Amino acid sequence: MNIILEVKNLTVRLNGEDVLVDLSFNVYDGEVLAILGPNGAGKTTLLKALLGIVPYEGVVKWREEVRIGYVPQRLPFIKDVPLSVKEFFQLKNASENEGEKILKSIGLGKEILKKKIGDLSSGQFQRILIGWALALDPDVLLFDEPLAGIDVGGQESIYNFLERLKETRNLTILFVTHELSVVYRLADRVLCLNKRMLCSGAPKEMLTPEALSNLYANLVKFYQHKH
């Protein structure tokens, strides 16, 4: 399989504190990779380092001319602007045609294009965010907490949607989560992360009770250390 991303000795230090220490891994074309870890493990920072929006040491090497779509965890400021769904897509220079095509693929009708972003339900908004990242045909999707802030009913439909996405597009997906169930359902491979990389491999082999207690024991130690 072709390597689409190569990460070597990646270290991120923010405000004098180590957020990520010495990560090395490869991502292969078409793979769905989950990055699992407790809160504060540096998962979001890892995505930002991969996008080149936080400073880092080490090597982050994407395949040349790779197109990346990014789905951030939250966009709290988006409601400060009166913005229709159509206009949100236009911010990415996506044509109306492209917008409609994307909406169809994320299971939303084109009547939603006229709606104000602020009037969408959380599930609809999450889909629009994914749709936005998918516009203009990216090769890779970086996805921060796919299920955060979505009610149980909505979660199921996001699951189904991501499963279908995996089947229908030749897309490499990297997603970050603290929920095991998502990893089991969607990922080909999982990285366990708590500032350092603690495991890497197929979810069923990697997520043994031992590995998990290791991942979360670190967290406990970390708290004990702090207080």
Place this chain on the structure above:
Amino acid sequence: MNQFLLSLLSGIFIGGAAGFLGSLMLPKRMSLAAGPLGHLALPGIALALIYGLDISLGAFPFVILGIVLIYFFERKTKLPTEALTAVVFATGVAVAFFFLPIEQAEAALVGDISRIQFNDAIFSITLCILIIFIIKAIYSNMILINISEDLAKSQKIHVERYNLVYLLLIALIVALGVKVVGGLLTAAIVAIPAATSRNLAKNLAQYKFLSLSFGILSSAAGIIISHLTLLPAGPLIIVSSTFLFLISTIFKR
């Protein structure tokens, strides 16, 4: 050219450009920023009045100086921006009063567009047209930056470069704005039209268009009423703008 028409045209262009830029400042929570910047331009305005220069020309370097000082103090002291802004702008007002010619204080504080010279007017209008085009060009990406700098950076947008252009535009609008509404009222010409527009707009296209229109409309109304009543135009522009805002609150969706 008729003096009234000259001031009306200049006012319309400056008001429109200010309203348009204000629509970018509102979601960034920077609507008030033009206030302190206008205040600290006062020493520059005073100097311009003493030496008979165009007051925008006097104001501009002081606005830039103010932005640089706030930026510098922020990095050096890590104090909140608003505290530093208070320090810098109050100093501006204080210093201005040492040498502001008192018979011209009104022009400095609340503006005087009614006596604008032909050359100044042409210069201001040209600059406003340029500013409007630049705002139009950066608008989409600025909105994306307002929504999320990370998302914007993931689109390979040079956020710092855009923010710099945006700050320069604010400085230019403040320098032009003091001509119309003086050092005291600059916050209002950027803040009120955007707020009014925000009350009514269903989408971004309407929001942009209405911000620009309300800026134009309130400037025109203020200058026309001033011509009829001989009251100062600057305060009348602000009051007209507030009047439109009040009406918009009734229709707020």
